[in-house]
Amino acid sequence: MIDNAFLSIISVAIPASTVVVFSATGAMVTERVGVLNLGQEGLIGIGAVYAVIAATEWGVASPWLCLGIGVLAAAVLGAIFAVAVVIFRANQVLAGLAIALGGVGLANQLGTNRNGSLYPSKFTEESPFGLGGAGQIGEAFFRHYAIVYIAYLVVPAALWFLYFRTRHGMNVRAVGENPAAADAVGVNVLGMRLWYTILGAAISGCGGAYLVLTVTRSWSPDIARGRGWVALAVVIFAAWRPFRVVLGALLFGAMISLDFTAQARGWDLPFMGASDLAFLLSMLPYLVTLIAILTPAGLARLGLRTRGTIAPGGLAIPYFREER
Amino acid sequence: MTQQKRPMTDLERLASASSQISRRRMMKIGGMGAAGVVLGGGVLAACGDDDDDTAGGATDTTAAATDTTAAATSPATSGSALDAVQAHWVYIGPPDDNGWTQTHDDGRKAAETGLAGKAVTGFTPNVGFGAETTQVFRDLAAAGNNLIVANTEYVDLMHVVAAENTDVKFLECNGHVFTENLGAYYMAHEIPAYLLGVAAGLLAPSGKIGYIGAFPSSTGYNDANGLLLGARSVNPEATVNVVLVSTFFDPVKAAQAAEALLADGVEFLFGVMDEPTFLQIAEEAGVWTGYWNLDFRSAAPTKYVNNFDLSAWGPYYTQQLQAVLDGTWTAGTEATLLECPLGAWGDEVPQDVQDAVAEAKTALDAAGGVYVGPIFDNKGEERIPAGEVWTSQQAYAVNFAVDGVTGLD
Incomplete structure (x- = not known):
């Protein structure tokens, strides 16, 4: 039991936000090569439902294997999207919406008769280096599922290194910023876009699989419940930086936990009853998201435009070599 | 006999959306982009096709429902006995939710079985609180249902349809409005x-x-x-x-x-x-x-x-359908609160x-x-x-x- 309210909020928000962390990271990976994938809701749904199918119907006992199957399914959906927008140069917004709606619908279809079904393949919480025993702080930060550490530390660290410390990463960013220039120096633009769009979809799908294997512990329709859309906003807020993505996603989750902790502890304000406060606080995550998106634009107007707040130059624009 | 009805799934919406998209795109930038979207959407639609045949749009199933009515009985009028009753349930969730809606669907099935041969029931799952909900109720009223049951409080989304169709009886779970043809029921769960x-x-x-x-x-x-x-x-x-x-x-x-x-x-x-x-x-x-x-x-x-034991839905629904059959159904002036052990x-x-x-x-x-x-x-x-x-x-x-x-x- 964690008495400190702040630590309590954080300890609840960390696992709950992990799905947004994965989805936002996946979206960022995709957007870094200039492809906008709005289909996050669908990718989370497909990743989740295949993890559930693996855990129930196929009897896969290892949660890691279930996770892998979910990731693979999302990658397949991502590949369809990638072929459509990179090879056939379909409008990315429309194709992305198709993935979002179609993915959710398909996931719900596949999930019929699996509502609330229970399965044994679940992750267990780990405490790295025994840090989970280190008082309330240790309990808040270091008593989570192994995959949570992967989402919050391993993946962003790897991506940061890739983007900002390797030549390949520079090429990746170049493809997103100015595909024509990248093409001119011999970078395989279409190949990169294809690969990173599929990789991004796989990472997003990992969020969905994580969700059903840890947080919810069962399938339910529309499992993403708008978290995929929040992830897209988080990417903008985070200015396409791996660790900022993690922080943005955590902030969103912490806002929801703040709401529930306030209610659980019976907090109220002199001028506002508990129920009204609950409604107000339940608005907060979305309000914060809105403010987060508007902040870079507002700063730009004040002449404070910084390098770190600008979207990749080639984002959402199909690349035609002939029009170069 | 059980008719399954349900609103268009996201998948079907996608299928219809992608065809619109492709037409628009076709005109704008030529075939390449369209092919991409169609490929994306088309493959998805194909994946779900296996069990989607039963779904259909609301209009299709409504037409089917009208046929059965014509065969079963003429539209209901208060106070007259019927040979058979046609009733339809509108659910807030899926009937296999391992929760609220499932208990109602068990009740519906119990009522249909209990009135062997004299009741035709159907259901529409996943009806949320949107403008299209009113249309769902309108379609069901037009389809010749004698009784329409909602397993949650739809308030005006349902009440306007009840006011328009005074020959159809309506029951609203957890409802608080009572007219000649609109009643309410719930559990005494305190x-x-x-x-x-x-x-x-x-x-x-x-x-x-x-x-x-x-x-x-x-x-x-x-x-x-x-x-x-x-x-x-x-x-x-x-x-x-x-x-x-x-x-x-x-x-x-x-x-x-x-x-x-x-x-x-x-x-x-x-x-x-x-x-x-x-x-x-x-x-x-x-x-x-x-x-x-x-x-x-x-x-x-x-x-x-x-x-909570919600098994009282079954006997209640059976009794309501029987009352419609007998021509003795009344909406009442307060909610029927069922015993809930x-x-x-x-x-x-x-x-x-x-x-x-x-x-x-x-x-x-x-x-x-x-x-x-x-x-x-x-x-x-x-x-x-x-x-x-x-x-x-x-x-x-x-x-x-x-x-x-x-x-x-």
Whole structure:
């Protein structure tokens, strides 16, 4: 039991936000090569439902294997999207919406008769280096599922290194910023876009699989419940930086936990009853998201435009070599 | 015979959307982009095609329903006996939700079986609170249904259709409006909430009870108040901490709410959620728990306490269909509140707790209700004076949280 309210909020928000962390990271990976994938809701749904199918119907006992199957399914959906927008140069917004709606619908279809079904393949919480025993702080930060550490530390660290410390990463960013220039120096633009769009979809799908294997512990329709859309906003807020993505996603989750902790502890304000406060606080995550998106634009107007707040130059624009 | 109807799924919407998209795109930038979208959408649509044949649009199934009516009976008029009754259920969720809607669908099936051959029933799942909901009701009324049942309170989305179709009878679960052809029904669930509260008060040494609610409605008040009053009857220190998540169905939010309550030290966790996430979390935390709709001990094998028993839907629906058949159906002027006992005890619940609850039930019957005055709300105001006992009808309209409930006002 964690008495400190702040630590309590954080300890609840960390696992709950992990799905947004994965989805936002996946979206960022995709957007870094200039492809906008709005289909996050669908990718989370497909990743989740295949993890559930693996855990129930196929009897896969290892949660890691279930996770892998979910990731693979999302990658397949991502590949369809990638072929459509990179090879056939379909409008990315429309194709992305198709993935979002179609993915959710398909996931719900596949999930019929699996509502609330229970399965044994679940992750267990780990405490790295025994840090989970280190008082309330240790309990808040270091008593989570192994995959949570992967989402919050391993993946962003790897991506940061890739983007900002390797030549390949520079090429990746170049493809997103100015595909024509990248093409001119011999970078395989279409190949990169294809690969990173599929990789991004796989990472997003990992969020969905994580969700059903840890947080919810069962399938339910529309499992993403708008978290995929929040992830897209988080990417903008985070200015396409791996660790900022993690922080943005955590902030969103912490806002929801703040709401529930306030209610659980019976907090109220002199001028506002508990129920009204609950409604107000339940608005907060979305309000914060809105403010987060508007902040870079507002700063730009004040002449404070910084390098770190600008979207990749080639984002959402199909690349035609002939029009170069 | 059972007709399945349901609104267009996202998948079908996608299929129709992608064809529109492709036409528009075709005109704008030529075939390449269109091919991409069609490929994306088309492959998806193909994946889901296997079991989508039954779905169809609302219009298709409506047409089919009209045919059966023509064969079965002429449209209903109040007071005349029928040879057969056609009834349709509108569900807020899927009929296999392992929760609320499933209990209603079991009731529907029981009614159809009970009236062997004289009742034709169907259902439309996943009807939310949108403008298209009114159209669903209109279509069903036009399809010649004698009785339309909604398993949640759709308020005006349904009431306008009832006003337009006075020859069709309407029943609204948890409804509060009564006209010639519109009635309401619900469970007197403050009673099992009280009994569960007695068990919770005995099982939780600190008396701290957590409740995950959806909205500040009389359902939430009766759950929280019932739990509190029951727990206070055995432990004067008992409290109920309410967390409202503004939905019946979001496992991630339910998980966060459950964790927040557990972090606050609750020793009994209950909720109105339509999915078992919080049960599993309680089990893992070693905290006693219970479920609203049905027996879900599989989600918390060692910590399951009990659930509300909603099996009264079946007999009620059967009786309503029979009344329509006989021509004796009336909407009534108040909600029919069905008896709602506790279900079967969890495997690990001590015998003395079960006995104590049985005694409490006897005492409750003698007292005549859960709300026995004097009762103060959680702002210190007296709501029910000493010597007064509320009936279930009065409880159905409760709009305050009793002293000891936090998070609800």
